[in-house]
Amino acid sequence: MTTVYDFTVKKANGEEQSLRDYEGKPLIIVNTASKCGLVDQFKELQEIYSQYKDKDLVVLGFPCSQFNNQEFDNIEETTEFCQLNYGVSFPMYGKIDVNGKNEDPLFTYLKSAKGGLLSKDIKWNFTKFLIDRNGEVVERYAPTTKPAKMDKDIRKVL
Structure with a gap:
């Protein structure tokens, strides 16, 4: 049976990382966009990460420009924006597609x-x-x- 731990993703610096590195930890996986009207969710995601990281919860952010091109072209701009404006310290990965012929296999599985x-x-x-x-x-x-x-759901998986 396949789990999220069976996937490898690209880090913001282009290196590959196996999600097996997070085995045994609950995760929140989210597609993000720095120029989206919902961008304030970065603040709440960071608060959740800060609150529960000692209980092994990890938030994984995957920037995506598929919806009205609302992400910076340069991943360094994305990570800097998230850190400076929302204090994001959870892992942010390389920009991906979440739908269509070039969608990331992780998101194919999640969907x-x-x-x-x-x-x-x-x-x-x-x-x-x-x-x-x-x-x-x-x-x-x-x-x-x-x-x-x-x-409430997060507490159930901790």
Whole structure:
């Protein structure tokens, strides 16, 4: 059976990283966009990460420009923006596609594990997936769902 730990992703610096490095840890995986109207979710995601990192929770951010090109072209700009404006200290990865022929295999898996309301496709920035300690997708949250609303589910996987 496949889990998120079976995937390798590109870090912001271009190096590959196996998600097996997070094995046994609950995760929140989210597609992000620095110029999106929902950008304040970075603040809440950082608050959740800070609150629960001692209990092994890790937030993984994946910048994406597929929705109205709302991400910087340069990944260094993205990471600097997130750190300076929202204090982001959770891992941010390289820019990816979450839908279509060039979509990242991790997101293909996430979408197949938990489809959306009308289709499996990701509809917008800040779609969030909660992963349990076994690497399995527990829940998918809409872009407009504030990260704080995930707290009850997060506590269940800790």
